[in-house]
Amino acid sequence: MVEQAPAIELKGISKAFGPVQANKNISIRVMPGTIHGIIGENGAGKSTLMSILYGFYKADAGEIFISGKKTEIPDSQAAIAAGIGMVFQHFKLVENFTVLENIILGAEDGGLLTPSLAKARKTLLELEHEYGLNVDPDAVIEELGVGMQQRVEILKALYRQADILILDEPTGVLTPAEADQLFRILDRLRQEGKTIILITHKLREIMEATDTVSVMRRGEMTATVKTSDTSPAELAELMVGRKVLLRVDKTPAQPGDVVLDIKGLRVVDDKGVERIKGIDLQVRAGEIVGIAGVAGNGQSELLEVLGGYAEATGEIRVNGQPLDLSGRYADGRSRRARGIAHVPEDRQREGLIMDFSAWENTAFGYHRDPGYQSGVLLNNAAIRADTEAKMGRFDVRPPNPALAAKNFSGGNQQKIVLAREIERNPDLLLVGQPTRGVDIGAIEFIHQQIVALRDKGKAVLLVSVELEEILALADRVAVMFDGHIMGERLSAETDEKELGLLMAGVSA
Amino acid sequence: MDVMPKWAEVILVPLISLVLAAVLSAIVILAIGEDPVEAVNLMVTGALGSTYGWGYTLYYATNFLFTGLAVSVAFHAGLFNIGGEGQAMLGGLGVALACLFIPWPHWTLALLGASVAAALFGAAWAAIPAFLQAKRGSHIVITTIMFNFIGAAVLNYVLVNLMRPPGSMDPATARFPEVTHLPTLHDILLPLGISFSRSAPANVTFVIALLACVLVWFLLWRTWLGYEIRSYGKSEPGAKYAGISPVVITMIAMLISGALAGLMAINNVMGEAERLVLNAVEGAGFIGIAVALMGRSHPFGVLLAAILFGFLYQGGAELALWTSIPRELIVVIQALVILFTGALDNMVRMPLERLFLMLRRREA
Numbered sequence: 001m002v003e004q005a006p007a008i009e010l011k012g013i014s015k016a017f018g019p020v021q022a023n024k025n026i027s028i029r030v031m032p033g034t035i036h037g038i039i040g041e042n043g044a045g046k047s048t049l050m051s052i053l054y055g056f057y058k059a060d061a062g063e064i065f066i067s068g069k070k071t072e073i074p075d076s077q078a079a080i081a082a083g084i085g086m087v088f089q090h091f092k093l094v095e096n097f098t099v100l101e102n103i104i105l106g107a108e109d110g111g112l113l114t115p116s117l118a119k120a121r122k123t124l125l126e127l128e129h130e131y132g133l134n135v136d137p138d139a140v141i142e143e144l145g146v147g148m149q150q151r152v153e154i155l156k157a158l159y160r161q162a163d164i165l166i167l168d169e170p171t172g173v174l175t176p177a178e179a180d181q182l183f184r185i186l187d188r189l190r191q192e193g194k195t196i197i198l199i200t201h202k203l204r205e206i207m208e209a210t211d212t213v214s215v216m217r218r219g220e221m222t223a224t225v226k227t228s229d230t231s232p233a234e235l236a237e238l239m240v241g242r243k244v245l246l247r248v249d250k251t252p253a254q255p256g257d258v259v260l261d262i263k264g265l266r267v268v269d270d271k272g273v274e275r276i277k278g279i280d281l282q283v284r285a286g287e288i289v290g291i292a293g294v295a296g297n298g299q300s301e302l303l304e305v306l307g308g309y310a311e312a313t314g315e316i317r318v319n320g321q322p323l324d325l326s327g328r329y330a331d332g333r334s335r336r337a338r339g340i341a342h343v344p345e346d347r348q349r350e351g352l353i354m355d356f357s358a359w360e361n362t363a364f365g366y367h368r369d370p371g372y373q374s375g376v377l378l379n380n381a382a383i384r385a386d387t388e389a390k391m392g393r394f395d396v397r398p399p400n401p402a403l404a405a406k407n408f409s410g411g412n413q414q415k416i417v418l419a420r421e422i423e424r425n426p427d428l429l430l431v432g433q434p435t436r437g438v439d440i441g442a443i444e445f446i447h448q449q450i451v452a453l454r455d456k457g458k459a460v461l462l463v464s465v466e467l468e469e470i471l472a473l474a475d476r477v478a479v480m481f482d483g484h485i486m487g488e489r490l491s492a493e494t495d496e497k498e499l500g501l502l503m504a505g506v507s508a
Numbered sequence: 509m510d511v512m513p514k515w516a517e518v519i520l521v522p523l524i525s526l527v528l529a530a531v532l533s534a535i536v537i538l539a540i541g542e543d544p545v546e547a548v549n550l551m552v553t554g555a556l557g558s559t560y561g562w563g564y565t566l567y568y569a570t571n572f573l574f575t576g577l578a579v580s581v582a583f584h585a586g587l588f589n590i591g592g593e594g595q596a597m598l599g600g601l602g603v604a605l606a607c608l609f610i611p612w613p614h615w616t617l618a619l620l621g622a623s624v625a626a627a628l629f630g631a632a633w634a635a636i637p638a639f640l641q642a643k644r645g646s647h648i649v650i651t652t653i654m655f656n657f658i659g660a661a662v663l664n665y666v667l668v669n670l671m672r673p674p675g676s677m678d679p680a681t682a683r684f685p686e687v688t689h690l691p692t693l694h695d696i697l698l699p700l701g702i703s704f705s706r707s708a709p710a711n712v713t714f715v716i717a718l719l720a721c722v723l724v725w726f727l728l729w730r731t732w733l734g735y736e737i738r739s740y741g742k743s744e745p746g747a748k749y750a751g752i753s754p755v756v757i758t759m760i761a762m763l764i765s766g767a768l769a770g771l772m773a774i775n776n777v778m779g780e781a782e783r784l785v786l787n788a789v790e791g792a793g794f795i796g797i798a799v800a801l802m803g804r805s806h807p808f809g810v811l812l813a814a815i816l817f818g819f820l821y822q823g824g825a826e827l828a829l830w831t832s833i834p835r836e837l838i839v840v841i842q843a844l845v846i847l848f849t850g851a852l853d854n855m856v857r858m859p860l861e862r863l864f865l866m867l868r869r870r871e872a
Contacts, residue, residue, distance in 0.1 A: 016869070309748040332751020342749070350749040353742045364739070365750035367732050376731045 005068030007032040007164055007195035008053070013062035015048055022048040024219045026062070030212070032163075035186060035196045037206040037227070040216030041239055041439040046199050049216070050166050054086050055079040066164075085157025089169045091149050093141045099152050100124060100137040103159050120159070127158050132188050146294075147178035154185065165189065166197045171205060175294050176467065176500035183209045203232040204468070215239055240440045250451045252492075253475035256285035259428050259459035260306075265314035267301045267483075275301040277483035278314070283428070288450065288460040290474025290491070292467060292499055298483040299463045300345055303432050306461070307342040308335040318428055336365060341421035343414075345432030345463065351417040352405045359387040359401040362420050390419040395445065411442030418446060422453055429453055432463045447473055467496050467503075481505040512864050518809070522802055522849055524856045526816075529848040533841045542833050554826025555819045563693060563708020564825070567780065568792075569818030570710070573717040574772035575796025576814050577724050578630075578765045580805040584728055585761035586741035591637060591652030592769040593793025594659030595630040599770025600777040601663060602629030604671065604784035607684040618688040619712070622778050623771060630770015631763040633659060638762030642755040648762070656793070667786055680785040690779045711779035718811070720768065725807040727764075737761050769793060801850035813849075820845060 006029040015023040022045045030036040040046050051057045053064065055073040064071050066082045073079050079086075093102050100117060103124055109116040124137055135144075135151050144152070150170060157165055167186075171179040186196055186209060198210060206213050207227060214224040215238040223238050260283040267276040276298045283289045291299050304310035311327030318338060335342070344350040352361050363372050363383045372383050387401040394415045396408070405413055414434065421429065431450060435443040450473060454460050464470050470477055471491050479486045479502035486502040512520075534544035555565045575592040582589035589595075602625035612618035637651035667679040676682075690711045697704040728734035740747040740757040747754060772792060777784050795817055802816070803809030824838035848856075 307749060308751065328753070332749065334751075336751065344749050346745075349743065350745045353739055353746050355742055356739070360735070363735070364746070367735050367750075373732050376733065378730060378732050378735055380730070 004031065006030055006065070007067060008197070009065040009068075010049075010053070011063045011065070013049065013052060013059045013064075015052060015057060015059050021219050023052070023059070026216075026219075026221045028214055028221065028224060030164075030195055030197065032067075032195050033190055033193050034211040035190055035198055035209055037198045037200065037210035037213040038216060039200060039203070039206050039213060039235060039239060041201065044216040044239070045219040046216055047168065048219075050086070050168060050197070050199060053079065054084060054166065080160050080162070083161060083163040085154075085160060085162025085165050087150065087153040087157060087165065087167045087170060089172055091153055093149060093152060095142040096140060098138050098140055099135055099144075099155075102141060102152060103137075103156050107160055123159060124155065127155060131158065131185065131192060133185060145178075146173045147175075147181060150174070150182065151185070154189075162194075164195045164197070166199070168199045169201070170198070171200070171202065172465075173295060175504045176496060177504050179205070202468075203235055206235065207232060217241055236440060248447045248451060248472045250473075251455075253287040253454065255287040255475075256457060258282050259285050259319055260461060261315075261317040261320075263315040263317075265302075265305065265312055265316065267298070267305055267310060267312045269301070275483055276305075276312070279480075279483075279485045281478055281485060283459040283461050285427075285459050286454060286457045287475045288454050288462055288473055290470035290477045291461065291463045291480055292470045292477055293465070293480035293503055295465050297480045299480055300432070302480075303342065303345060303430055303463055306335075306340065306430050307344070308332045308340075332365060333368060336424070339424075339427035340430065341424050341426035341428070342430040343417050343421050343432060343434060345436070347413055347417050352413060354406040355404055357402050357404055358391065358396070358408070358416055359384045361405050361416055362387040362390060362401075364420065366420070366424070390423055391416075393423070394419040394449075409439070410437040411439045411446075414438050414446060415442065418449055422449055425456075425458075427458055429458060429460045430463075431460065433465065434462070435464075435466070435469060467499060470499075471496065479503055512861055516860065516864065518804065521853065521856050521860060522813075524860070525848040525853065526845065528856070529841075529844040532848075533844050536837065536840060536844075537833065540833070540837070542831060547827055547831065547833065550827055550830055551819075551823030554830075555823035558705065559703070560705035560708050561822060561826070563705045563710040564822040565815070565818040566693070566710040566714050567708065567775065567818070568821040569814045570714045570717045570775045571772050571792040572795050572799045572814035572817050573721060573811060574775070575769050575793050576799030576803060576810040577720055577796075577807060578767075578769035579796045579800035580803065580807065580810055581724060581728070581737070581768060582761055582765040583800060583805045584734075584741045585737045585757055586744070587638075587641070587758065587761060587765075588649050589634065589652055589762065589765045589769075590649055590797065591634060591655045591659075591766070591793070592772075592796045593789055593791070594652070594656035595633045595766045595769035596772045596776075596789045596793050597656075597659045597663050598633040599626035599630040599773035600784050600788050601666060602626045602770065603773045603777045604681050604684075607688040607778060608671075608681060612685075612687050615687060615690060619690060619716075619774065619778070622688070623716070623774055626770045626773045627767035628770070630773075631767040633770070634762045634766025635759070638759050638766075641762075642758040664786065667784065671784070678785075681783050683783045684778065688778065689782060690774075692779075709780040711775065713775035713779045716771070716774065720771065721807045721811050724768070728807075733760065769796070798846040798850050801846075801853070817842075817845075 008030045011027050013023050013026040026049060038046050048057065052059045055075040055078050064073060071082050073082060094105065100120055104116055104120045109119065121137055128134055133151050133155060135148060135155065141149060170182060174182060190196060200206060210227045212224060213227050215222045215235060217239055262279060262281040265276055265279050266274065268274050293299055301310060305312040305325065309327060309332055312325040316323040316325060318340060348354055353364065366372060367378060372379055384401050391399040391401065396412050396415045405416065408416065434446050434450065438446065450460060462474055474491050476488060477491050477494060477499060478488045479499055481503060482505060486507055537544040537547050555561045575596060578592050579589055603622045606622040606625035607618060610621060612621065633655060637648050637655055640646040640651050641648040667681065671681045672679060673682040690713065693710045694704045694706045696712060728738060736752045736757055739750060740752055740754060744754055776788050781788060799810055799813040799817055803813040820842050824842065827833050828835045828838055
C-alpha cells in the first residue's frame with residue numbers, strides 16, 4: 001500500500017504576540033478522511049494555530065503542507081484556494097440575505113447576479129444531496145435556527161470546494177440534539193473523504209466524534225493520540241498538566257426557607273419582543289438551582305432583572321420582601337444592600353472594567369459602601385487592602401491589586417469577580433456562566449467556592465449553557481426554552497438526555 | 509502586559525508627533541520662500557521671550573485649559589462634547605449679566621459671582637444635549653455641534669437687541685464697571701517684586717484654571733462620582749450591572765463639562781475684554797478638543813497641551829506680525845499640530861509599539 005500524504009501537515013509552527021508565545025514549535029499530521037480534534041483550555045493557542053492555517057496570522061516560523069505540498073497561506077483567499085474551509089464560532093452570515101445569496105457572497109461569477117445565482121442553486125442542491133445537508137436555498141438566514149445557520153456555514157465552505165473543514169467550538173450554541181445532528185453530518189463528510197479539524201474544549205465531543213486528538217497546553221502541543229486509546233480523564237490531565245476532579249464533591253443539599261420567590265415574571269426587551277413569558281421559580285436557602293437552556297432563551301434577561309437593571313412585570317420576593325422591578329439602574333445598589341450578589345454572565349462586558357486595576361474592580365458595584373467610601377471620596381487605601389486580602393483567599397495570580405483586569409487570565413478575572421461577590425456573604429448569589437472561558441484548574445476552585453456558599457445556607461441561582469456544569473453543580477434544575485420554564489427536575493433524578501429534550505422545547 | 513512603558517506612552521508619543529508636525533510645518537514655510545529657523549526663532553521669542561509674550565501665551569493657555577478640561581471630563585464618561593464653543597459663549601453671557609447688573613462691592617466677590625454665573629450658563633447650555641442623549645439617544649456629537657450655532661444666534665440676538673448700549677453701533681455690551689476688573693498677572697506679581705508686562709491680558713483666572721485642573725483630577729480619581737463617570741465611559745453594560753445610572757452620569761458629566769467650558773468666559777470676557785463681544789470665544793472651544801486629545805484627557809496632560817497651544821497661538825500671531833508668512837499659514841501650522849497629535853496618533857504609536865516589542869524580545 002502506498003503511503004498516503006497527510007491532508008494537512010504543520011511543521012514547527014511558532015507564533016508570538018509580544019512577550020506571549022501563543023504557539024511553540026507545533027507539528028501535527030492529519031490524514032485525509034479523518035476527524036481530528038484539537039482540545040485545550042482557553043488561551044492554550046488553539047485559535048491562534050487555526051488562524052495561522054486560515055491565513056489570518058503569519059507564523060513566525062514553521063511550514064504548512066497541504067496534501068504533501070508545501071503551501072504558503074498569506075491570507076484567507078489562499079487558504080480557500082488550498083481547499084481549507086472554516087466554520088467560525090460566531091457565524092459570518094448576512095442575516096437578511098437568503099441562504100443562496102449568502103453561499104455565493106464573495107464567490108460570484110461575473111458581474112451579473114442572476115446567472116451566478118442560477119448556477120449556484122444547481123451546485124448547492126447537488127452538494128445538499130451528496131452530503132445529506134438539507135437547507136432551503138431561499139430561506140432567509142434570520143428565520144433559520146442556529147443549527148441550520150451552521151449548516152449554511154458548512155455548505156459555504158463546501159461550495160468553495162473545501163476538502164479540509166475547520167470547525168471552531170461548533171457546539172457552543174447548539175442544543176444536545178442539534179449537536180448530535182452536527183456530528184452525524186461530520187461523519188458523513190468524513191465518509192465522503194473530507195478532512196475535519198474540530199476545535200473544542202468539551203471532552204465528551206472529542207471522545208464521541210474524533211479519530212485522533214491533539215492536546216494543547218500553553219502554546220505547546222502536549223500530545224497527539226488516537227481517540228480510542230485515551231480516556232477523558234487522561235485528556236483532562238494532559239490539558240491541565242495535573243490530575244483534575246471532573247466531578248464536584250458535594251453533599252446532598254439541605255434546603256431551608258424560600259429565599260427567592262418569582263411569580264408570573266414577564267420581560268419585554270426594548271425591541272418589544274417578549275423574552276420571558278411568565279415564569280414561576282423558587283430558590284431556597286442552602287440549595288443551588290440551575291437554569292439550563294440554550295443561550296438566548298431568556299436566561300440572560302432573568303439575571304438582568306434580578307440584578308436590577310432590566311424592567312419586568314410580575315413579582316419577585318427576596319426573603320419575603322418584594323423587589324422593585326421598574327429597572328431603574330440605581331437599583332443595582334439597593335439589590336446589593338439587600339444581600340443579592342451577582343456574578344454576571346459576561347465578565348469582560350459587565351462584571352469588570354477591563355482597563356481598571358484589580359482593586360478598582362473589587363470596588364465595582366460596592367463603591368458606595370460605607371467601607372469603601374468616606375463622604376464624596378473613595379477610600380482607596382481600604383479598597384486596596386481589601387483587594388489584597390481577597391486575592392490571597394481566592395488565589396488570584398499574579399496577586400497584584402494594581403494590575404489592570406485585562407492583564408489577568410480568564411480564570412483569574414473570574415476569581416476577582418467571584419471574590420468580590422461571594423465575600424459579601426450574600427443571601428442570594430446569582431451566577432451566570434461561572435466557568436465560561438476559564439481553565440479547568442480554575443473551574444474546580446470556582447465550583448468549590450459556589451458549593452461552599454451553599455453549604456453556609458445561602459441560596460444560589462446558577463445559569464449555565466454547559467449541561468455538564470449544571471448537572472454537576474446544581475441540586476435542582478429548571479430548563480428554560482423560549483421564555484418559559486419547560487420543567488424542573490432534581491439533578492440526581494435526571495440526565496442529559498431528558499434535559500436536552502426539554503432544552504429543545506419538547507415537554508415531557 | 510502593556511506594550512509600551514508608561515513614559516513612552518505619555519511623553520514619547522506626543523513628542524514625536526510634535527516633531528513630525530514641526531518638520532512638516534518647516535517644509536511648508538520653506539516652500540513659500542521663508543526661513544523656518546527664523547520663523548521658529550520669532551515664535552519662541554514672541555511667545556516666551558518676554559513677560560509680554562508669556563502674558564499672552566498664558567492668557568490663551570487659560571482659555572484652552574478650561575475647554576480642554578471640559579472635553580476631558582466628557583471623554584471620561586465616553587461622551588464627545590464638541591459644544592465647548594457654544595457653552596463658553598453662553599458662559600460669557602452669564603458673566604456679562606453678573607458683572608453689569610449686580611453691584612459688586614469688590615472684585616473678589618465679583619469674580620466669585622461671575623464664575624458661578626459662567627458655570628451655570630455653560631452647564632445649562634450643555635444640559636439640553638445631555639438630556640437628549642440620556643433620555644432620547646440623540647447623538648451628543650450632533651446636538652452639541654448644533655447648539656454651537658444656536659448659541660451663536662442667541663448671543664447675536666441678545667447683543668444686538670437687548671444688551672447693546674443705546675446709540676452704540678457695536679454688537680457688544682457696555683463696558684463692565686471698574687470694580688469687576690480682574691487683577692492681571694502684572695498686578696499680582698508686582699507685590700512679589702516681579703515685574704510682569706502691564707499690557708498682557710493674562711490675569712488671575714490662570715490661577716483659577718490651575719485650581720480647576722487639580723479639582724478635575726481629584727474628581728476623576730479620588731471621588732466615587734469620578735469612579736462612576738470613568739466606569740460608565742469604559743463600559744455602559746458594566747455600569748448598568750454595577751447600579752450606575754447612564755442617565756444620571758451622562759447628565760452630571762455633561763453639566764460639569766459645560767460648566768468648565770463656561771468658566772472660560774471669566775478669562776476672556778471678564779479678565780480681558782471687560783465687556784461681552786460677539787466672537788469672544790474665537791474657536792477656543794474647538795482647540796479644547798485637540799488639547800484634550802493631546803493631553804490624553806488627563807488634567808496634567810491637558811495643562812501641558814494648553815500651554816503648548818497657547819504658545820502656538822501667541823507665536824503664530826507674532827509670526828504674522830513680523831514676517832510675510834500669511835495669517836492663514838499659522839492656522840495651517842496649528843492644524844498640523846492638531847492633526848499629528850490628535851488624529852494621527854496611531855501613526856506614531858504603532859511603529860513605536862513594534863520597536864518596544866522588538867527591544868523586549870531581544871532582552872528576553
